[in-house]
Every structure is written in structure tokens, then in C-alpha cells.
Amino acid sequence: xxxxxxxxxxxxxxxxxxxxxxxxxxxxxxxxxxxxxxxxxxxxxxxxxxxxxxxxxxxxxxxxxxxxxxxxxxxxxxxxxxxxxxxxxxxxxxxxxxxxxxxxxxxxxxxxxxxxxxxxxxxxxxxxxxxxxxxxxxxxxxxxxxxxxxxxxxxxxxxxxxxxxxxxxxxxxxxxxxxxxxxxxxxxxxxxxxxxxxxxxxxxxxxxxxxxxxxxxxxxxxxxxxxxxxxxxxx
Numbered sequence: 001x002x003x004x005x006x007x008x009x010x011x012x013x014x015x016x017x018x019x020x021x022x023x024x025x026x027x028x029x030x031x032x033x034x035x036x037x038x039x040x041x042x043x044x045x046x047x048x049x050x051x052x053x054x055x056x057x058x059x060x061x062x063x064x065x066x067x068x069x070x071x072x073x074x075x076x077x078x079x080x081x082x083x084x085x086x087x088x089x090x091x092x093x094x095x096x097x098x099x100x101x102x103x104x105x106x107x108x109x110x111x112x113x114x115x116x117x118x119x120x121x122x123x124x125x126x127x128x129x130x131x132x133x134x135x136x137x138x139x140x141x142x143x144x145x146x147x148x149x150x151x152x153x154x155x156x157x158x159x160x161x162x163x164x165x166x167x168x169x170x171x172x173x174x175x176x177x178x179x180x181x182x183x184x185x186x187x188x189x190x191x192x193x194x195x196x197x198x199x200x201x202x203x204x205x206x207x208x209x210x211x212x213x214x215x216x217x218x219x220x221x222x223x224x225x226x227x228x229x230x231x232x233x234x235x
Contacts (some may be wrong), residue, residue, distance in 0.1 A: 010046035010053045017057035027062050076181035080220040083174030086108045093164035095231045101159035115175045138219045182217035
């Protein structure tokens with residue numbers, strides 16, 4: 001009996017590899033429809049008919065349109081990270097009605113993390129298939145935010161005081177705004193076009209990946225919410 005689940009896994013890997021190469025959504029839709037049509041007519045398994053999905057995608061000739069410079073998907077992520085860097089040290093003092101102090105280490109860590117995120121985004125189509133790596137990245141973002149708030153105490157650096165309520169509010173708005181911006185970027189990039197007469201394969205696989213894509217815009221917001229709850233509980 002034909003294994004539909006394995007065929008769907010093959011198609012997921014195939015389309016992700018094409019997207020990673022910068023192939024347009026319409027071309028990806030055409031290629032996917034062609035594969036599905038062949039599988040429906042022949043009754044073969046995708047692996048049997050086309051071999052390794054990534055190797056097959058690389059063998060196809062398409063006009064790739066890779067992004068130059070900083071990927072657009074990275075910009076809202078950087079905005080959210082910048083907000084998180086200042087939100088974490090400000091939320092506790094804001095709840096307690098005290099000022100917050102900064103030393104500049106937050107921005108330095110933000111630059112380091114931003115460069116790291118650039119490398120991640122360049123390989124996001126491969127990482128989306130490895131959800132545990134995305135979770136580790138989310139934990140690292142939150143962890144670096146905590147480190148930014150602790151370094152001044154550990155190194156006894158000179159500090160600049162600011163109104164914690166204002167800092168928490170502004171940085172919180174940045175975090176939430178970045179979430180909506182990221183969601184819009186994901187929606188705009190989800191442009192795979194399938195011809196109306198193409199054979200459709202039931203999508204019963206990849207539930208974890210779909211959940212991760214849905215949650216991705218709100219991971220930083222979720223981290224901020226956890227620390228906000230902790231600040232109120234500790235007050």
C-alpha cells in the first residue's frame with residue numbers, strides 16, 4: 001500500500017529546498033503539482049520515483065531570486081530582540097515603582113545576537129524542519145536578555161538611570177509590534193501557488209512544523225510575558 005505520509009514528508013522537504021534556493025512561489029507550485037501528478041498516475045512512492053528530495057530539487061533548473069543584503073524576515077526579529085533587551089531589566093523595577101539602570105551592555109549583546117540571527121535566517125528553511133533548534137534559539141534569546149540585565153551587577157559597570165515604566169512600555173510595544181510584523185512577513189512569503197487542476201495530497205504530516213511556524217512570531221512576546229508574570233509574582 002502506498003505510504004501517503006512518507007510522500008508528504010518528501011514533498012515538504014522538496015518544497016522547502018526549492019524555497020531555500022530562492023525559487024518563486026509559482027515555480028514551486030508548478031514543480032510540486034508536477035510531482036503530485038506523476039505520483040497519482042504512476043502509483044509510485046516519491047522516493048522511488050524521484051530519489052532524494054533535496055537532490056532532486058537541486059537538479060531542477062529554475063531562475064532563482066535570492067535576497068541581497070539583510071533578509072526582510074530578519075528586521076522584525078531584530079526589532080523584537082532589541083525590545084526584549086530593554087524590557088527584561090525594566091519590567092521588575094517598573095512593577096516595584098523604581099527606576100531602571102543601563103550600562104550599554106544590552107546594546108552590545110544585541111549586536112552580537114543580531115549577527116547570529118542573520119546566519120540563522122539565511123538557513124531558516126533548513127532549520128524549520130528541526131524544531132528543536134528553533135526552541136534552542138528562542139531559549140538563547142531569552143537567556144541573553146537575562147544576561148544583559150545581570151552583567152552590570154556582575155561587572156560593577158557605571159549605570160545610567162531611566163524611568164522604568166516608560167522603558168518597559170516602549171520596549172513592550174516594540175516586542176508586540178515585532179510579533180505582528182513577523183506574522184505579516186510570514187503571510188506575505190507564503191506564496192506557493194498550486195494550479196487549480198493539480199492533484200492534491202492530503203497534508204497529514206508536519207504538524208509540529210506548522211505549529212512552530214504559527215508560534216514563531218510570538219516566541220519573543222511569550223518570553224517577555226513569562227518574565228512579566230514573574231515580576232508581578234515577585235513584587
